[in-house]
Structures are given as structure tokens and as C-alpha cells.
Amino acid sequence: MGLPDVGGAVGRIVATAQNGLEVLRMGGLDTGTEPTPYKVVETEKMYRLRRYFPDDPGDGCANIVLIPPMMVSANVYDVTQQNGAVSVLHRHGVIPWVVDFGSPDHEEGGMERTLTDHVVAISRVIDLVRSVTGHDVHLGGYSQGGMFAYQTAAYRRSKGLASVVTFGSPVDVLAALPLGLPANLVVPGAEFVADNVFNRLWIPSWLARTGFQLADPVKTAKSRIDFLRKLHDRDALLPREDQRRFIEQEGWVAWSGPAVAELLRQFVVHNRMMSGGFVIDGEVVSMTEITCPVLAFVGETDDIGQPLAVRGIVRAAPLAEVYESALPVGHFGLVVGSTAGRLTWPTVGEWIQWREGNADEPENIAPMKTDRTESGTGISWTNRLTYGVGQVAGAGTAVSKELVEAVNSLQRTTWAVATESVRTVPRLFRLGQIQPSTRVSLGKLMSENAKRTPHDELFLFEDRILTHTQVNTRIDNVVLGLIESGIRPGVHVGVMMDPRPSALVTIAALSRLGAVAVLMSSSDSLPEMLTMAETRVIVADPDHLDRAAAACGRVLVLGGGSGDARVIERADGEHIVDMEKIDPNLVRRPAWYRPDPGLAGDLAFVVFTETQGRINRWSITNHRFAMSAFGAAAAAGLSNRDTVYCLPPLHHASGLLTTLGATAAGRSRIALSTGVDPARFSREIRRYGVTVVSYTWNMLAEIMDAPEFDASQLGTVRLFMGSGMSSGQWTRIRETLPNARVLEFFATADGSAILANVDDNKIGSMGRALPETNPVRVAAYDPMTGRMEIDRDTGFIREAGPREVGMLVSHAGQRFEASGLVLRDVFRPHDRWEVGGSLFRADADGDLWYMGSAAGVIQSAAGPIYQVPIQQALSMVSDIKLAGVYGVGEPGSQIAVAVVELREGVTSLTPTQIRVGLGELPAEQRPHLVWIADSIPLSESFRMMTSKIAARGMPKPGSKIWYRDAEGRYRRYTATAAAAIDWSSPTGVAADEETSVSE
Known part of the structure; x- marks a missing residue:
């Protein structure tokens, strides 16, 4: 047996002591x-x-x-x-x-x-x-x-x-x-x-260092043990000493x-x-x-x-x-x-x-x-196992991660429900607690958000950003400008502005003041709107100054900044007031002013809808605004992690309620578009980080059908929400953007009923009433007589059965809300139901399908024909971009006419395409005529204005028009065919002419 190397052991001890002392005194070894x-x-x-x-x-x-x-x-x-x-x-x-x-x-x-x-x-x-x-x-x-x-x-x-x-x-x-x-x-x-x-x-720096080291504690411990074990061997330590000192001490700030x-x-x-x-x-x-x-x-x-x-x-x-x-x-x-x-x-x-x-x-x-x-995570097992002994332990960490992921996968549904409940339940609970005397308004909601998250972003517009605090300050300043201009609580004030921060601020300022915001388009019906809303003053942006001044005697101009030449030239301080010139610091607050005085029962907004060429006034109380705002926010799952891209004009209910109201209720960011432009749409979606897009009617068709539209830019969008989307466009969104869904809302003209297709499973369905909004039913209704049907056994109005078309009625639980026709003792004693004039049918699951307005039913010789199902069916034809339906003639013998606009590059349709497209409708529910127009006029909200086409009367025979024969097939509508058709006959074709009419 050999003797132990005592000298070598002593040398290692001495070297360890010397090196250790240097580390303690200097923080490390001197590498030179x-x-x-x-x-x-x-x-x-x-x-x-x-x-x-x-x-x-x-x-x-x-x-x-x-x-x-x-x-x-x-x-x-x-x-x-x-x-x-x-x-x-x-x-x-x-x-x-x-x-x-x-x-x-x-x-x-x-x-x-x-x-x-x-x-x-x-x-x-x-x-x-x-x-x-x-x-x-x-x-x-x-x-x-x-x-x-x-x-x-x-x-x-x-x-x-x-x-x-x-x-x-x-x-x-x-x-x-x-x-x-x-x-x-x-x-x-x-x-x-x-x-x-x-x-x-x-x-502090020590905490940053500790956090980095804890990210891989096994490797950190291993490196320290290796350092101590080699502390006697200076030559072995020196090559890695600079790196060790950096990680252990010097590298952190x-x-x-x-x-x-x-x-x-x-x-x-x-x-x-x-x-x-x-x-x-x-x-x-x-x-x-x-x-x-x-x-x-x-x-x-x-x-x-x-x-x-x-x-x-x-x-x-x-x-x-x-x-x-x-x-x-x-x-x-x-x-x-x-x-x-x-x-x-x-x-x-x-x-x-x-x-x-x-x-x-x-x-x-x-x-x-x-x-x-x-x-x-993208780290493979092979890489972990080949990375060394320390990484084997890391692979064990990976096992635990995979287990966490497995458990997370098993509990994903439960977690999603719980997370969604955290967001939606408080909103719905708050909605259910609203009483007539409850203070609730858009202005109050935005004030609360400013207090809760003052530095969070709120408005995104043309690459600019405004926080809640900045917007709230601007609202308060505009309130003072309105006071200086003579606006008081309860006064009806028109608002005619493009979607931009100043428009949203104006609407919120009128709410904070307690005035009524009358949201107007710049259509030819503007004078009629002013009369219906009892409005004598308009707040307009510079772009709408001329139109507003031509229709109203007093215009307050806001937006565009001070110094706009168009405003300077015309502002006289009385008839046209440049509000940008008003210094809020010089305005004295009157004794009557109290911020956000609006009660649930107070009138807050007036918007207008156009049906069959007629203008209808829609009065919205603070309560109905809150119902729509909180209900839509809950249905869409909006939170402060969302950015909502606003396409609709603010004078449309979708722009006011679904966009502005819901995003305020959800504390989301609002990105404002300056118009419907496909190239800008795709660019701004990614630039703003948009997760939700709001729309109305045919806006998305106008964008997504354009050659310059780039669907790859919409990867962040999880939801499209709005109203009026066709089934064809809905289907195309599913095909183009499979990770996004559509949330289609429907509100009756009086705002008493609010429906939403929350689960997105049934394309074209309006879904059901939102929670904590007014319950709805479908009452049996005869569209030819315009009367609800009575149950002979009970004497009450009969509730429509599955798939039966009837009148949608909403429960009038809040008596202060009744703004339309309210019927009592409808389905049982002492109940109260508000009638909105919209026709629906319920499917076997209870989901509701819109059939059109009662006023829009086409009363043909064979019975009622409903417009919306025809439009939805034709929209599913791939070559058709837009499809509208209108009636021609006198009630009882009206002709149902479908007008279509084809997609770019398509020149015509075949009778087979028309027949297959309408195949799910019974023959008597199909249009009598189908014709191709070069274009269908659209309103500012991109709703088809078929009333302008209907005013032309009966379409003339030609190469781009077809008629429905007695069997529901479509044939070319020639002059010979037109002469043979008897429109007063339920079949539409005279018996002695049927065999002579060819395709």
C-alpha cells in the first residue's frame, strides 16, 4: 500500500484557502x-x-x-x-x-x-x-x-x-x-x-439577479458546487471566472x-x-x-x-x-x-x-x-437530455410542465366559464339593479372608468392615443363650452360628426351635462329629423358645417382644432359658434350644474331608423342605453384587453350602443376608423392590435370583397359584432377567418328587445334575449290583416308555435320605459308587453329568426311573402354581392321583386343558381321576379336603400331578369312571358299560358 500524498493534499488546502480568501475580499479571482x-x-x-x-x-x-x-x-x-x-x-x-x-x-x-x-x-x-x-x-x-x-x-x-x-x-x-x-x-x-x-x-439589482438564477435553480446550484470543488485549481477556474463574476455579482442593475x-x-x-x-x-x-x-x-x-x-x-x-x-x-x-x-x-x-x-x-x-x-414551449426532449446533467433535472421540470398543461387542458372549460363569469356577472348584476331613480349614463360610466384606470388607453385614432384621463378632461372642457353656448339639461342637441374622438367626446359631454344627444346623418331627411326630435341646435365638425347650417339656424362647431379656415370664415358667434375658441378656464359654472345627473328613466339619446323609405324616431333612455351597453359587453366578453375597431357611424344604433356603449362598459380601447376603406382597414387592424370589429349591414362585404383586402392581417381579430350582416357574408367570414366568430345583435325599433346570437352556431339566427334585458315572446300574428291572433279557449293572445311567424313582443317590466305600443293582459292577467313591429319565428331550440318588419311584408295574391329570408338565401349564392327585396303593387296582389348586385368580374346568373339559392324556401315564399342591377344604393350605415329602386315601379323585361313559374322555377322574363303572366293569380301564370312560356 502506498503512502498518501500528504504534500498534494496540503497544497490543495492552501490553494483553496488562498483562492477563497481572494474571492471573499475581491469578489472573485483576478483573471488579468x-x-x-x-x-x-x-x-x-x-x-x-x-x-x-x-x-x-x-x-x-x-x-x-x-x-x-x-x-x-x-x-x-x-x-x-x-x-x-x-x-x-x-x-x-x-x-x-x-x-x-x-x-x-x-x-x-x-x-x-x-x-x-x-x-x-x-x-x-x-x-x-x-x-x-x-x-x-x-x-x-x-x-x-x-x-x-x-x-x-x-x-x-x-x-x-x-x-x-x-x-x-x-x-x-x-x-x-x-x-x-x-x-x-x-x-x-x-x-x-x-x-x-x-x-x-x-x-433592485440583487432581486433581478436572484430572479434570473431562480429561473434555472438546478443549473445555478450546479455551477456553484463546481466552483467550490475546483476552488483549489486556479487554472481550471480562470477561463470561466469573468463569466461567473458577471452572473453572480456584477452583471445586474x-x-x-x-x-x-x-x-x-x-x-x-x-x-x-x-x-x-x-x-x-x-x-x-x-x-x-x-x-x-x-x-x-x-x-x-x-x-x-x-x-x-x-x-x-x-x-x-x-x-x-x-x-x-x-x-x-x-x-x-x-x-x-x-x-x-x-x-x-x-x-x-x-x-x-x-x-x-x-x-x-x-x-x-x-x-x-x-x-x-x-x-x-418549443423545447424538445432531445435538446433537454443532451444539454448535460443539469438539464436532465430541467427535463424533470418539463415533465411537471407537461403535467400542468394536461391538468390545464382538463380544466380549460371550467376555467373559461369561471373567467367569463368574473367579467360578466358584475355587469349583469349591475344591470339588474337599475331602477328609475338610479343614476346611470354614458358620462357617468366614462367618469368611473377614468377614476378606475386613469392612465389606460381609451381612444386610438390616426396613430394617436388618448388615455381615460385625457378624454375625461376633454369631456369636462366640452361641457363648459356647451354651457357657455347656452345648452342646459334636457335640451335636445343634434350631433352630426364623423367617427372621431371629438364626436365621442361630444356625445359623452351632452350626457354629462344631462342634455339629450340627437344623433343625425347628413341625409336628405335631415330637416325631417330636426322636426321629429324637436332640435334647434346642432353640434357639427367642420366637414358637416355646410350641411348642418343649411338645415338648422344654430350650429356649434367642434373638432379639427382651432384655426380651421372653413369655420373662421363663417363663425359669427351666434348662428355659427366656433367652440374651439371657448376657453374653459374662463367659463363660470352655473349653480344648477351637477356632473352626470342622468337617471335611468331620463331620455338620453334619439336616433333614427329608415324603413320602407320612412323615417322613424327611436328614443333611448339611460336605462335602455345601459341595457344595451352592459348586455353587449357581457355577450362579447369585452375587457380592458380588447381593442374595438369602430366602423359604423355614430348615428347608427350599432355605433352608439354596440360600439361606444359596450366598449365603455367593458373598459376596452376604441379604435376609430375614418371610413370604409379595405387597404386602411387591414393596415389599422394590425397597427392598433384590434381584437373586435364592429360593423353594420354590408360594411364588411364592402371591405372583404375588395381586391386589396388582406385577410392575413386580421389574425388578431377574435370577434365581429354588429347588426345586419347577411348569411352569405357570415359564411365567408367563417371560411376566411376560422378563428373569429360573429356576434350579431338585433334591437327592436323602440329598443325594448335586445337579442344576440351569442354562440355563433346558427348562421343568420338572432339568438335570444340577452340576460337581464327584457324577456321576449313571439305572439301569433296574421300579416295580411295586421292583427294578433286570439286563443279561442282562453281569450288571451296565442303564442306562436315553433317555426310559426309571429310578432315579437317584449315584457314591459319597467313602466317608465314604455315608449311604444304597450298591450296589457296579453298572455295572462295583468301582464304588460311592448309591441315593436318586428316579425320573427322561433326554431325548435327556441332561437329566433328575423323575418322582417310587419310593414315590410309583401301581401301577394298567394299570401304573405317575407323579405329577409329571401335576402339571406340569395346572399349565399357565391356570385351575388348584395340582395334586396321589395314589393310592387297594391296590398293583396303585390309582386315580390328581388334585386341583386353581382360581385366584381361576374356578369350574369343562371336560372339554376337562382333556384338552388332559394331552394330551402317554399315556392310561394320565393320572389316573383329576380333581376340584376348595376349597383344597389347604400345608406351611410351601408344598409340597402331598396325603396329608391322600388320607386321606379315594375322592372321591365330583359336579359338580366327572371320570373318564377308555377312550379317555383325561374325563367327568362321576356316581353312574351310578361304578357302571359297573370299576377292576380296565386300561381302567377295564367292556366292557358303555362305551356307557352319558355325559359
Whole structure:
């Protein structure tokens, strides 16, 4: 047996003690390495800009600006002298510039920094480097620094950028959160922390370091054990000592609370890097604005910037040329360490030279695939198992993640129901508690939202953003302007404005004042509307000034800012008042003014509908507004995570109730469109991060049928909500956007009944009454006599059976609400039901289907013909864009005429197409005539104005018109056929002529 090597053991003990003492005293071992030389070329409050290798003039070199994450020191790009980023890049002919944000807790105002401050600062750095070098620059960032790079590129619309390079930077954050945490648990917690914690606290450097290390505790423990075990062997420790010291001590800086809160709110809770619509310096920004090339480094075992989240860039920036480089490392190993020095940074250098036209495409990159399918987080089992002993434990973590995902999958339905209940139950409970004396109004609702979430965004318009506080302040100022102009509570004030922030503010200001907002279109019926609504003053924007002034003796002009030439020329202070000139600070509040005085029973709005060419007034109380607003918000599941894109005009009930009312009730953002334009629609959907689109009638057909429409831009939209959509358009949306659904609302002309097809299963159905709104029934009704049918046994009105057409009536529980015809003792003693004039049928499940208005029933010789089923059936014919139905002649012998407009490029139809399209309707319910018009006129809300076509009378025979024969088939309507048809006959064809009429 040999003697133990006592000298060797003593030597190890002494070396361990010496090295350990050096670590305790100095924080680590002296490696003898020196920092790479650099010069600070610019110092601002937000940053210091380093230019590495200042002695190199950089002639002919490309330049890259590198951004560190907020919690990591700028030295992350120069941790080791040989393998550090700046050194490797310089050897590849690239001059590195590094943005040093410093440690916020040591910088003036550092703890109040926001994400916007960082992005704007980076944008200024790009301009500076470009001005010095005279060339576009490459922009790189690690982890959150890469998120900054993406955001800055989008903010600048890629101006001045040769490319963007990121390292482990997540884009689709909710697709794969760090450590595989489930999004449905993280999002509510992140929102609470952002709103209630980081508005008061900040993250010190030691906590940032601890959080990073806890992200992979096994690897952290293993590295510390290895360090202690090798503490005697200085030569073995020195190559990794700089890296160890950086991770353990020197590499971390504090994180300002506002920046953390904004990060959580915009990019975790709302996932706006993926959906679009994040806000930088008051400007709405989307990743779709990135058009320069992108290279994203993916860590195959990265548990922080997980592969699935990182690869979200290829979907978020569809206009960019996106490449990736996947490496077998974790999050930190992407930029620091031997693998980074051997693979990451040489590949970056090769990428830059390739993009500069000086080299071939690097071998270690590949185009990122848009159709890539990944399960879980995107980290494969093979990568975990081959990553080393520490990662075997990581694979165990993966098992637990898969178990969490499995449990989450099993409980998904329960969780969804519970989550939905948290949002909807309070709204419906509040709705059910409203009494006549309850104070409730649009103005009060917006005031409450401003108090609850003052800094959240509310209005998005032409890339501008307004918060709840800003909007509420503007509302108060407009109230003072209205008071100065002589408007008092209860006064009826017309509103004629395009959808824009000033229009919504005006409507809310009239509500806050207690006046009645009369929402008007600029149609030829404007004088009639003024008379019906008892309105003597209009608030208009400059675009509607001429039309308003021609119809009304007093016009208050608001919007467009002060100094509009059209207003200056005509404003006289009496008949035309420029409200932008009124200084709210000089207006004295009268003693009678009390903000938001509106009670549930008070009249709040007046809107107008047009049926069969007749204008009808629709009076809306605060209670009915609240019913619609809260009911629609609950049905749509709206929350502050939604951005609603408003297409309808505000004078339409859908614009007022479904859009403005529901988004206010849901505390959602409202993106205002300046008109129905297909190209702008697709662009703004992604820019604003739209999740819900509101519409009326044929708006979406006008957009989606256009050649320039790009369905790929609508990936963020989960819901289309509105009223009047055809079954054909509904079907096309399902086919084009399978991940979106349609929420179709219906409200009777008096507003007493509010229906919604909530589950979207039955295309064309109006669904059922919204919870906590008035219950409805279908009363048996004879459309030929215009009378409800009586049950002979009971004497009460008979309720219509399944599939039987009848009159929709709503329960008049709130006596103060009765604005239409109210019948008593209808189905049982002492009940009260309001009659709205709309015909429906109920299917076997109890879902309601709209048949048209009672006034619109076509009374033919064979019986009643209902317009809406014909329109819906014809809309399903692929070649038909629009289909309208009207009656010609006297009641009892009317002719049902269907007029269609074909899609672009289609010149005609066949009789077979018409017959098949109408095949589900009984022969007697099909139109007598079908003809093709060059175009069907549309109203401002895109409703077909068939009354203008009906005024022309009976269509003349021709090559584009067909008639229905006795068997329900369609034949060409020639002059010979017209002469043979007996329209007074129930069959429509004279018996002795049937055989002589040919197709």
C-alpha cells in the first residue's frame, strides 16, 4: 500500500484557502483580463453611448448598435476578452456601439423611467450613429434588449436600419411564458402587479439577479458546487471566472417600477408585440411596421425566451424577411460563454457582412418558417437530455410542465366559464339593479372608468392615443363650452360628426351635462329629423358645417382644432359658434350644474331608423342605453384587453350602443376608423392590435370583397359584432377567418328587445334575449290583416308555435320605459308587453329568426311573402354581392321583386343558381321576379336603400331578369312571358299560358 500524498493534499488546502480568501475580499479571482477599449461618444439623461475600438476609424466597416436588457449591465457584450461580443464582431469587420442605460437607482430620475423612454432613446442613438457613419445601422439586442430592438424598429417604421438581430427575445409572450407557466394564471396576476405594485415599487439589482438564477435553480446550484470543488485549481477556474463574476455579482442593475409595469401591461397582459397596438411616446405602433431583415437567435433549451415565443416574430412581422439561428444553449449562453464566442457572434458578423453585400449567406442561419408546428414551449426532449446533467433535472421540470398543461387542458372549460363569469356577472348584476331613480349614463360610466384606470388607453385614432384621463378632461372642457353656448339639461342637441374622438367626446359631454344627444346623418331627411326630435341646435365638425347650417339656424362647431379656415370664415358667434375658441378656464359654472345627473328613466339619446323609405324616431333612455351597453359587453366578453375597431357611424344604433356603449362598459380601447376603406382597414387592424370589429349591414362585404383586402392581417381579430350582416357574408367570414366568430345583435325599433346570437352556431339566427334585458315572446300574428291572433279557449293572445311567424313582443317590466305600443293582459292577467313591429319565428331550440318588419311584408295574391329570408338565401349564392327585396303593387296582389348586385368580374346568373339559392324556401315564399342591377344604393350605415329602386315601379323585361313559374322555377322574363303572366293569380301564370312560356 502506498503512502498518501500528504504534500498534494496540503497544497490543495492552501490553494483553496488562498483562492477563497481572494474571492471573499475581491469578489472573485483576478483573471488579468482588461476591458475592451471604448469611448463614450454621447451622454444623455437616459444613456451613455459607447463606441468600442475608438482607435479604429471604421472606414468601410459596418456598424451595429447593441442594447442590453433593462436589468442587465451593458458589459454583457464584453464579459470575456476573447469571446465577448464586441471583440468577435470587431474581428469580423463590424464596429460595435453599445447603449449603456446605467443603473436606474444611480441615475437622476432613473426610477421613473418607462419603456417609452428606452425606445425613444434607442431611436435617438440610431439617428446619431447614422449621422456619424453616414450609413444605415444594424440593431441588436439580448432578451428584453431584443424586444426593445423590435419595438424601436416598428416605431421608426424600419427607417435607417439595415437589419435587426435578437437573442432569446420573446415576441408571442403568452404562447410560451418563462418556466412554462400557464397564461391563464399569469395574466391576471401580472395585471394586478402592474397596476398595484410597480406603481409604488422598483426591482433592485440583487432581486433581478436572484430572479434570473431562480429561473434555472438546478443549473445555478450546479455551477456553484463546481466552483467550490475546483476552488483549489486556479487554472481550471480562470477561463470561466469573468463569466461567473458577471452572473453572480456584477452583471445586474435595478429595474424601474414604471418600466416593469408597462412591460407587464403591454407585452404580457395584452401581448401587444404579437397583436399590435402598443403605444410608444403617444403613438400607436405595430410590429407589422418592421420591413428590414431580421435574424433571431433561438436557444434550444432556453426556459426564459422560449423558442415558441421567440419564433412569434415571423407572424408578428409579416412584411419582414425573417431568419433564425438555433443553438443548443440556454438563455444566457446565447450571448456569453464558449458557445456564444464560437457560434453566436461569428454568425452575427457573417450575417452583417452578407446583408452589406460583402459575403455569402451564413451557414448557421435559415429562413424562419411561418407554418412551423411546435408543442408545449418549443423545447424538445432531445435538446433537454443532451444539454448535460443539469438539464436532465430541467427535463424533470418539463415533465411537471407537461403535467400542468394536461391538468390545464382538463380544466380549460371550467376555467373559461369561471373567467367569463368574473367579467360578466358584475355587469349583469349591475344591470339588474337599475331602477328609475338610479343614476346611470354614458358620462357617468366614462367618469368611473377614468377614476378606475386613469392612465389606460381609451381612444386610438390616426396613430394617436388618448388615455381615460385625457378624454375625461376633454369631456369636462366640452361641457363648459356647451354651457357657455347656452345648452342646459334636457335640451335636445343634434350631433352630426364623423367617427372621431371629438364626436365621442361630444356625445359623452351632452350626457354629462344631462342634455339629450340627437344623433343625425347628413341625409336628405335631415330637416325631417330636426322636426321629429324637436332640435334647434346642432353640434357639427367642420366637414358637416355646410350641411348642418343649411338645415338648422344654430350650429356649434367642434373638432379639427382651432384655426380651421372653413369655420373662421363663417363663425359669427351666434348662428355659427366656433367652440374651439371657448376657453374653459374662463367659463363660470352655473349653480344648477351637477356632473352626470342622468337617471335611468331620463331620455338620453334619439336616433333614427329608415324603413320602407320612412323615417322613424327611436328614443333611448339611460336605462335602455345601459341595457344595451352592459348586455353587449357581457355577450362579447369585452375587457380592458380588447381593442374595438369602430366602423359604423355614430348615428347608427350599432355605433352608439354596440360600439361606444359596450366598449365603455367593458373598459376596452376604441379604435376609430375614418371610413370604409379595405387597404386602411387591414393596415389599422394590425397597427392598433384590434381584437373586435364592429360593423353594420354590408360594411364588411364592402371591405372583404375588395381586391386589396388582406385577410392575413386580421389574425388578431377574435370577434365581429354588429347588426345586419347577411348569411352569405357570415359564411365567408367563417371560411376566411376560422378563428373569429360573429356576434350579431338585433334591437327592436323602440329598443325594448335586445337579442344576440351569442354562440355563433346558427348562421343568420338572432339568438335570444340577452340576460337581464327584457324577456321576449313571439305572439301569433296574421300579416295580411295586421292583427294578433286570439286563443279561442282562453281569450288571451296565442303564442306562436315553433317555426310559426309571429310578432315579437317584449315584457314591459319597467313602466317608465314604455315608449311604444304597450298591450296589457296579453298572455295572462295583468301582464304588460311592448309591441315593436318586428316579425320573427322561433326554431325548435327556441332561437329566433328575423323575418322582417310587419310593414315590410309583401301581401301577394298567394299570401304573405317575407323579405329577409329571401335576402339571406340569395346572399349565399357565391356570385351575388348584395340582395334586396321589395314589393310592387297594391296590398293583396303585390309582386315580390328581388334585386341583386353581382360581385366584381361576374356578369350574369343562371336560372339554376337562382333556384338552388332559394331552394330551402317554399315556392310561394320565393320572389316573383329576380333581376340584376348595376349597383344597389347604400345608406351611410351601408344598409340597402331598396325603396329608391322600388320607386321606379315594375322592372321591365330583359336579359338580366327572371320570373318564377308555377312550379317555383325561374325563367327568362321576356316581353312574351310578361304578357302571359297573370299576377292576380296565386300561381302567377295564367292556366292557358303555362305551356307557352319558355325559359
